[in-house]
Amino acid sequence: MYFIRLIAQKPCRIALFVLFIFISTPFPATGQIAIVAHQYSEAPTLTQQEVANLFLGIGQPFPQLTPYDHNDPRLRKQFYRLIAGLSITSVRAHWAKQVFSGRGRPPAILATAQVSRILRNELGAVTYVPLDQLSDNFKVLLILESGDTE
Amino acid sequence: MKRRFFFINLILLFTPLVVAAEASAVEFHFGGFGTGSFSTFNNTKADYVLNDQPEGPGRTRSSDIGLDSSLGVQFDLGLNKSLDLGLQIVADRNPDRTVTPEVTVAQMRWRLSPALTVRLGKMPIGAFLNAETRKVRFTMPWVRPPLEVYSLVPTSSRDGVDIIHEGKLGCWFSELHGGLVRSRFDVPLSNSREM
Numbered sequence: 001m002y003f004i005r006l007i008a009q010k011p012c013r014i015a016l017f018v019l020f021i022f023i024s025t026p027f028p029a030t031g032q033i034a035i036v037a038h039q040y041s042e043a044p045t046l047t048q049q050e051v052a053n054l055f056l057g058i059g060q061p062f063p064q065l066t067p068y069d070h071n072d073p074r075l076r077k078q079f080y081r082l083i084a085g086l087s088i089t090s091v092r093a094h095w096a097k098q099v100f101s102g103r104g105r106p107p108a109i110l111a112t113a114q115v116s117r118i119l120r121n122e123l124g125a126v127t128y129v130p131l132d133q134l135s136d137n138f139k140v141l142l143i144l145e146s147g148d149t150e
Numbered sequence: 151m152k153r154r155f156f157f158i159n160l161i162l163l164f165t166p167l168v169v170a171a172e173a174s175a176v177e178f179h180f181g182g183f184g185t186g187s188f189s190t191f192n193n194t195k196a197d198y199v200l201n202d203q204p205e206g207p208g209r210t211r212s213s214d215i216g217l218d219s220s221l222g223v224q225f226d227l228g229l230n231k232s233l234d235l236g237l238q239i240v241a242d243r244n245p246d247r248t249v250t251p252e253v254t255v256a257q258m259r260w261r262l263s264p265a266l267t268v269r270l271g272k273m274p275i276g277a278f279l280n281a282e283t284r285k286v287r288f289t290m291p292w293v294r295p296p297l298e299v300y301s302l303v304p305t306s307s308r309d310g311v312d313i314i315h316e317g318k319l320g321c322w323f324s325e326l327h328g329g330l331v332r333s334r335f336d337v338p339l340s341n342s343r344e345m
Contacts, residue, residue: 059318097289100181
């Protein structure tokens with residue numbers, strides 16, 4: 001009862017409101033992300049929605065392209081938030097639905113060191129890298145601005 | 151039992167044909183999911199139950215760990231890009247008060263084209279939006295699916311053949327199902343122990 005009386009007081013209500021606004025404001029992303037493919041890839045320039053569908057396995061828009069995910073948790077988190085507004089937990093739940101209903105499997109996860117090798121060797125490979133680490137040998141399909149979905 | 155044997159025969163018949171046509175690496179995947187629960191209900195006249203459960207917290211016992219607890223495993227065998235086999239076994243509270251694991255999925259999926267898929271065997275029911283993965287609780291927006299809708303089809307699998315067409319209309323995705331399936335489920339007559 002004491003707790004209910006306490007939060008009913010005006011200063012406490014204002015403090016809770018400020019706390020709510022602080023928690024619900026998205027954390028600003030840092031840096032841009034480039035969606036890249038093999039340098040001779042025939043993949044067209046993609047839209048944000050097409051990249052989201054490709055990486056989430058929705059509708060299979062490009063059967064000739066194979067998406068690869070990253071094992072860097074910060075980069076993954078930023079990518080899925082920018083591309084589809086999803087948290088990593090939501091992405092995991094999405095793939096659990098796909099896998100346990102037999103509809104598909106999530107993209108293979110690459111270590112940062114493997115990214116260049118896969119992109120050089122596989123014509124259909126598509127992945128994402130921070131823009132400041134982009135090499136000239138890759139074809140850029142889309143650049144995600146850090147404020148795209150805010 | 152006779153019916154299930156018929157499906158196994160069909161799977162064996164299809165497999166060599168497709169593998170011979172498109173030889174590529176065979177993939178094997180193993181996964182699992184589970185939910186642990188503890189529920190209490192301070193009512194001595196009725197049980198709080200989910201779908202086909204004969205008992206739960208309340209009249210039978212005040213506290214219960216069987217209302218939502220479940221454990222499932224899944225084996226997937228991808229023979230090539232267009233053909234895969236899946237087996238899912240789930241243990242949760244059954245209508246006969248046991249927790250004996252049951253096969254919920256034993257299907258062959260054959261992707262004829264990006265838009266067309268044929269499923270054969272024991273497959274999940276897609277009657278409602280979250281029905282295919284209703285046993286995988288953490289994928290749902292609720293603790294348990296609303297019974298007003300989901301108890302209309304209180305089972306999670308059906309046997310038969312199902313053809314799925316996936317299409318796109320602008321920014322909308324459509325999925326059409328057609329086929330011949332049969333669904334069987336047990337329902338407890340009452341939650342009385344004297345039944």
